[in-house]
Amino acid sequence: MKRTVVLLLGLLLVTGTLFAGGAKEAPKAAPKIDLQTATWDQIVAAAKAEGEVTFYAWYFPDYFKEAGIDFEKKYGIKANVIIGDQTANFNKAIAEKDQPVGTIDVMIVGGQWVKTTMDLNLFYGPLKNIIPEADKLAPSLWEVQEGVLTKGYLAPFHRNQTGILYDPEQVKNPPQTWEQLEAWIDANPKKFGFNDPSKGGSGQSFVHSVIAYTTGGLDKYKGDTDLVPEKVANWDKAWKWLQDRKDKLTITVSNNDSIIRMNGGEISMTVAWDDNVSDMMAKGNLFKRAKMYIPKFGLAGGGDTMGVLKNAPHKAAALLWIAHITSKDQQIKKFQMVKAYPARTDLTIEGTLLTEEDRKNNAIPWFPAPYKSHMISEFVKNVMMK
Amino acid sequence: MTGTWNASIRRKQLLYGSLTLFFVITQLIWVGVPILMTVLWSLVDPQHPWSFPDLFPQKLSWAQWAYVFKYTNIVRALKTSYSVAPLAVILSFLLSLPTSYVLGRKEIPGKKFFMLVVLLPIIMPGMVVALFLSRVFSAFHLSQSFLGLVLAHTLMGLPYMIRVLTTSFESIPQDIIDAAENLGANTFVKIKDIFLPMVRPGLLAGMIFAFTTSIEEFNLTFVIGTPTFETIPTILYSFLGYNFIRTNASVVALIMMTPNIIMLFIVERILKADYLSASLGKV
Numbered sequence: 001m002k003r004t005v006v007l008l009l010g011l012l013l014v015t016g017t018l019f020a021g022g023a024k025e026a027p028k029a030a031p032k033i034d035l036q037t038a039t040w041d042q043i044v045a046a047a048k049a050e051g052e053v054t055f056y057a058w059y060f061p062d063y064f065k066e067a068g069i070d071f072e073k074k075y076g077i078k079a080n081v082i083i084g085d086q087t088a089n090f091n092k093a094i095a096e097k098d099q100p101v102g103t104i105d106v107m108i109v110g111g112q113w114v115k116t117t118m119d120l121n122l123f124y125g126p127l128k129n130i131i132p133e134a135d136k137l138a139p140s141l142w143e144v145q146e147g148v149l150t151k152g153y154l155a156p157f158h159r160n161q162t163g164i165l166y167d168p169e170q171v172k173n174p175p176q177t178w179e180q181l182e183a184w185i186d187a188n189p190k191k192f193g194f195n196d197p198s199k200g201g202s203g204q205s206f207v208h209s210v211i212a213y214t215t216g217g218l219d220k221y222k223g224d225t226d227l228v229p230e231k232v233a234n235w236d237k238a239w240k241w242l243q244d245r246k247d248k249l250t251i252t253v254s255n256n257d258s259i260i261r262m263n264g265g266e267i268s269m270t271v272a273w274d275d276n277v278s279d280m281m282a283k284g285n286l287f288k289r290a291k292m293y294i295p296k297f298g299l300a301g302g303g304d305t306m307g308v309l310k311n312a313p314h315k316a317a318a319l320l321w322i323a324h325i326t327s328k329d330q331q332i333k334k335f336q337m338v339k340a341y342p343a344r345t346d347l348t349i350e351g352t353l354l355t356e357e358d359r360k361n362n363a364i365p366w367f368p369a370p371y372k373s374h375m376i377s378e379f380v381k382n383v384m385m386k
Numbered sequence: 387m388t389g390t391w392n393a394s395i396r397r398k399q400l401l402y403g404s405l406t407l408f409f410v411i412t413q414l415i416w417v418g419v420p421i422l423m424t425v426l427w428s429l430v431d432p433q434h435p436w437s438f439p440d441l442f443p444q445k446l447s448w449a450q451w452a453y454v455f456k457y458t459n460i461v462r463a464l465k466t467s468y469s470v471a472p473l474a475v476i477l478s479f480l481l482s483l484p485t486s487y488v489l490g491r492k493e494i495p496g497k498k499f500f501m502l503v504v505l506l507p508i509i510m511p512g513m514v515v516a517l518f519l520s521r522v523f524s525a526f527h528l529s530q531s532f533l534g535l536v537l538a539h540t541l542m543g544l545p546y547m548i549r550v551l552t553t554s555f556e557s558i559p560q561d562i563i564d565a566a567e568n569l570g571a572n573t574f575v576k577i578k579d580i581f582l583p584m585v586r587p588g589l590l591a592g593m594i595f596a597f598t599t600s601i602e603e604f605n606l607t608f609v610i611g612t613p614t615f616e617t618i619p620t621i622l623y624s625f626l627g628y629n630f631i632r633t634n635a636s637v638v639a640l641i642m643m644t645p646n647i648i649m650l651f652i653v654e655r656i657l658k659a660d661y662l663s664a665s666l667g668k669v
Contacts, residue, residue, distance in 0.1 A: 085623040088627070
């Protein structure tokens with residue numbers, strides 16, 4: 001026994017020290033230039049002097065790993081691509097916020113974190129006047145993301161859109177108008193799903209449409225930077241619509257959970273993000289026969305962006321990384337690998353899950369962020385807790 | 387009379403047989419089915435999704451495994467996880483030994499309070515602990531360092547090690563210590579011949595807890611370790627968190643689980659073989 005314990009402890013010590021890796025080298029000193037006024041060539045030179053970039057994402061590990069290899073080949077700058085969890089990525093960035101130099105250079109910004117991170121003043125910018133060909137990237141996404149004014153601080157790198165995903169074997173005539181959707185839900189209890197809006201954007205998009213339909217459209221919210229209480233006074237109609245159908249709707253716990261439940265046959269129709277669906281399909285998590293469209297009553301869309309942290313150790317390299325990801329070659333490569341719709345508006349893309357016609361005619365913008373936050377909290381209060 | 391006795395034995399055998407069968411079936415459902423599902427999901431061929439109403443995947447392939455090894459830093463993560471965990475186990479044992487001795491053998495004021503305090507790191511939500519501790523680690527320049535990572539994992543393993551060792555210390559009969567003292571044993575002899583042999587089973591149990599806690603620790607590692615260090619859970623959470631991809635998550639879960647199960651079996655065998663003799667100090 002004694003020998004066993006000693007042996008075990010010895011073995012633990014040996015394996016521990018054997019594999020122990022060295023600490024990270026201190027960041028190289030970059031030439032001191034003002035990135036807002038420097039020429040692009042100066043920024044590229046500064047990025048090369050910095051020698052590396054650290055990028056945090058939470059999806060598409062395949063594409064970003066390839067993009068990192070391409071970046072190293074093209075510029076000779078090491079790309080550390082960390083694929084973490086969305087919440088953990090933002091928690092880490094926020095935890096490091098007050099440090100003079102953090103560990104993250106550039107990260108994906110999306111979902112409900114746009115408002116929090118913008119309110120916290122987490123990002124360096126604006127980037128719009130620095131990134132070459134910034135004018136070729138979705139102009140509205142440079143200004144507003146998920147209803148939050150981002151004022152050119154966050155660079156669009158892909159667009160995504162919510163739509164209705166359905167199983168054509170179960171749904172022969174997918175609904176287009178609100179009345180048709182209501183009738184379908186009534187005739188097929190529990191077969192329509194959407195996620196709790198506090199857990200993902202596709203559910204937010206559906207509840208957003210419920211509010212639009214039941215309370216007289218979205219135009220009245222346009223341009224508001226603060227919530228106007230009179231404008232949300234009749235939202236009880238939306239909550240009533242949802243409560244009346246609570247027994248007929250399936251509320252899931254995340255964007256991906258909705259897709260998983262459809263793959264498992266529990267539901268036949270759900271609201272989902274197009275890029276999510278493509279990714280799940282490519283990895284064998286959703287049947288290939290699934291179809292997707294944007295109904296005529298409209299669903300919201302947007303895209304994800306990248307932000308450079310204020311305390312990024314390699315700011316110039318981070319800017320170069322964004323330019324690399326938004327370049328024509330990389331945008332096409334991304335679409336080919338993961339079917340994510342490019343942020344560039346000067347590319348003609350074929351073979352998308354959602355048709356161009358659908359995007360053009362039926363995609364709707366989000367209402368401003370204060371209303372979105374209110375929608376999420378009120379949904380929990382008036383639907384989930386009742 | 388013999389007939390009644392035989393019938394009683396048969397009833398007992400039937401009862402034991404039924405209970406054994408119930409246990410086996412429960413274990414199969416509780417443990418076997420999730421593991422089988424994980425294995426099957428990890429082998430789903432991307433071109434042939436596993437969907438309703440198929441009971442089993444249409445086609446199996448290694449594509450999901452190849453994907454994880456090609457596109458994630460899993461090899462680097464494996465090296466880090468299995469470097470940090472052993473050192474964290476040793477350190478948590480050394481640090482918990484004096485605390486456990488005091489809590490297990492001495493009557494000190496506020497003992498119950500201290501017992502509760504040592505559990506705080508596992509009672510509080512992981513990310514909350516991570517966010518607060520990251521400030522401390524940064525202040526001492528321990529972020530992004532291997533030593534910092536070992537200390538962080540030690541901290542997470544300490545509550546388990548302290549609780550298990552405290553119970554082991556508590557269970558040592560005072561008679562044996564008194565007898566040893568009467569026979570002239572000094573402190574060193576008491577530690578060597580009484581305390582250490584008798585806490586060994588607890589030590590092994592604590593080691594299992596501390597090791598598995600370290601292997602599965604995510605929050606603190608992510609905040610203070612990445613990007614310099616990645617461990618297996620940091621890869622697992624990318625597929626298991628917000629962007630849940632069941633096929634890839636299954637692969638990483640199996641990679642993380644297999645060494646733990648092997649270690650559990652080894653330690654379990656050691657525990658069983660030596661428990662009695664160890665508890666009596668006859669090794």
